Amino acid sequence: MSGAGAGVELVRRDRRRVWHPFTQEHTAPPPLAIARGEGAVLEDLDGERYLDLISSWWVTIHGHAHPAIVAAIARQAATLEQVIFAGCTHAPAVNLADALAARLPGDLERVFYSDDGSTAVEVALKLALQYWANRGEHRTRLLAFAGGYHGDTVGAMSVGRGSGFFGAFEPLMFPVEALPFPATWEGDDAVAAREAAALDALDRALADPGGEVAAVILEPLVQGAGGMAMCRPGFVAALCARARAAGALVIFDEVMTGFGRTGTLFAMEQCAVVPDLVCLSKGLTGGFLPLAATVCREGIYREFLGDTFDRAFTHGHSFTANPLGCAAGLASLELFTREDSLAAVARIERRHRGFLERLADHPRAARPRVRGSILAFDVVAGESGYGAAVGPWLKAFFLDRGLLLRPLGDVVYLLPPFCIGDEQLDRAYAGLLAALDALP
Numbered sequence: 253m254s255g256a257g258a259g260v261e262l263v264r265r266d267r268r269r270v271w272h273p274f275t276q277e278h279t280a281p282p283p284l285a286i287a288r289g290e291g292a293v294l295e296d297l298d299g300e301r302y303l304d305l306i307s308s309w310w311v312t313i314h315g316h317a318h319p320a321i322v323a324a325i326a327r328q329a330a331t332l333e334q335v336i337f338a339g340c341t342h343a344p345a346v347n348l349a350d351a352l353a354a355r356l357p358g359d360l361e362r363v364f365y366s367d368d369g370s371t372a373v374e375v376a377l378k379l380a381l382q383y384w385a386n387r388g389e390h391r392t393r394l395l396a397f398a399g400g401y402h403g404d405t406v407g408a409m410s411v412g413r414g415s416g417f418f419g420a421f422e423p424l425m426f427p428v429e430a431l432p433f434p435a436t437w438e439g440d441d442a443v444a445a446r447e448a449a450a451l452d453a454l455d456r457a458l459a460d461p462g463g464e465v466a467a468v469i470l471e472p473l474v475q476g477a478g479g480m481a482m483c484r485p486g487f488v489a490a491l492c493a494r495a496r497a498a499g500a501l502v503i504f505d506e507v508m509t510g511f512g513r514t515g516t517l518f519a520m521e522q523c524a525v526v527p528d529l530v531c532l533s534k535g536l537t538g539g540f541l542p543l544a545a546t547v548c549r550e551g552i553y554r555e556f557l558g559d560t561f562d563r564a565f566t567h568g569h570s571f572t573a574n575p576l577g578c579a580a581g582l583a584s585l586e587l588f589t590r591e592d593s594l595a596a597v598a599r600i601e602r603r604h605r606g607f608l609e610r611l612a613d614h615p616r617a618a619r620p621r622v623r624g625s626i627l628a629f630d631v632v633a634g635e636s637g638y639g640a641a642v643g644p645w646l647k648a649f650f651l652d653r654g655l656l657l658r659p660l661g662d663v664v665y666l667l668p669p670f671c672i673g674d675e676q677l678d679r680a681y682a683g684l685l686a687a688l689d690a691l692p
């Protein structure tokens with residue numbers, strides 16, 4: 253039901269009953285009551301339209317309600333909606349695993365399904381630890397990066413402590429060492445020194461006599477929730493080479509960077525390295541359903557084989573490899589070919605770069621950066637970090653103009669679905685400039 257006031261009523265009921273994620277419910281403005289989506293546009297119950305410039309928390313790839321994915325899910329739902337995945341298999345799961353293995357470089361070929369980005373990370377960490385245990389080698393230390401974010405479950409929080417969101421849960425978390433992340437931006441001339449310092453810190457951690465490192469985890473090329481911080485591909489390659497030389501496993505968290513987001517299907521392709529494990533979720537189903545995959549090299553899988561159950565991986569979720577999610581994932585991957593989605597990302601990146609030139613001289617914008625479909629910059633507002641007061645101000649400013657954006661504190665970013673049109677992008681850029689001009 254739509255019409256003036258329908259949204260107000262829904263929000264009233266929402267406020268009485270529902271608790272929203274990553275939200276200070278006491279001060280947050282009322283949520284938007286969204287009725288439908290199409291392409292890059294969301295429409296609320298009262299007919300107001302918003303440009304979804306954050307791909308609905310980074311998941312929407314080809315646009316909202318893409319008919320090909322709608323049809324694939326509907327077909328699958330009418331055939332097999334769900335089946336236990338221990339002791340059973342089904343065509344959507346096997347076909348999607350084949351499709352992922354075919355598109356991932358190297359021998360990333362063994363697919364373990366779970367539900368979301370956090371579980372994909374938990375699975376990767378547990379696989380890494382048990383891999384070493386099954387081999388009879390004592391390697392338990394984990395390395396991660398300052399500013400890295402890997403999800404909100406306890407293991408994912410532990411490796412993502414550096415994101416700064418999890419102070420209240422410190423007693424739950426296990427120790428993880430954080431390395432400096434050499435973030436860079438357009439016109440940055442000190443990046444080489446920052447990279448050298450980060451690699452030195454890595455070398456020291458790898459050589460630490462306190463026990464051998466089991467795995468290093470990082471978001472390749474772009475740290476998402478930590479503030480859309482970008483590093484150079486060469487740094488990722490150098491880091492992997494050093495970790496490998498020390499015998500440690502490398503885990504790439506491509507939950508956000510995967511599926512075209514950074515310009516290639518996977519960010520690892522630009523770094524010309526193959527990790528031992530990769531975590532995928534968010535865009536995996538084109539943004540339709542929660543599903544994740546942790547894909548590992550065949551050699552890791554083999555260490556879990558044996559005659560006794562204690563070598564097996566004792567991890568699973570009720571909805572592991574849900575057929576609807578797998579069918580959506582297959583349909584989404586087919587769209588990459590059929591609609592040449594990577595060309596769309598290249599178009600978005602060119603347009604972002606054109607905008608950077610207009611942004612370059614603005615006194616309130618700093619550290620402009622672009623990677624694939626992602627454009628980000630810091631707002632010069634006197635305070636920084638996720639809690640910066642300018643964040644909510646900006647969000648409200650954009651919403652007034654029909655732009656759905658969600659700054660990470662003082663970091664403003666665009667991360668649109670790949671179907672976004674040039675004229676829609678231009679509206680977004682105009683909104684960004686207007687906000688910078690109007691800053692309090």
Ligand SMILES: *Cc1c(COP(=O)(O)O)cnc(C)c1O
Nearest residue numbers: 368369370401402403476507508
């Ligand atoms: C969002 C995100 C996660 C967590 O995914 P959820 O689906 O929210 O659990 C993990 N890693 C990265 C890099 C992410 O961006």
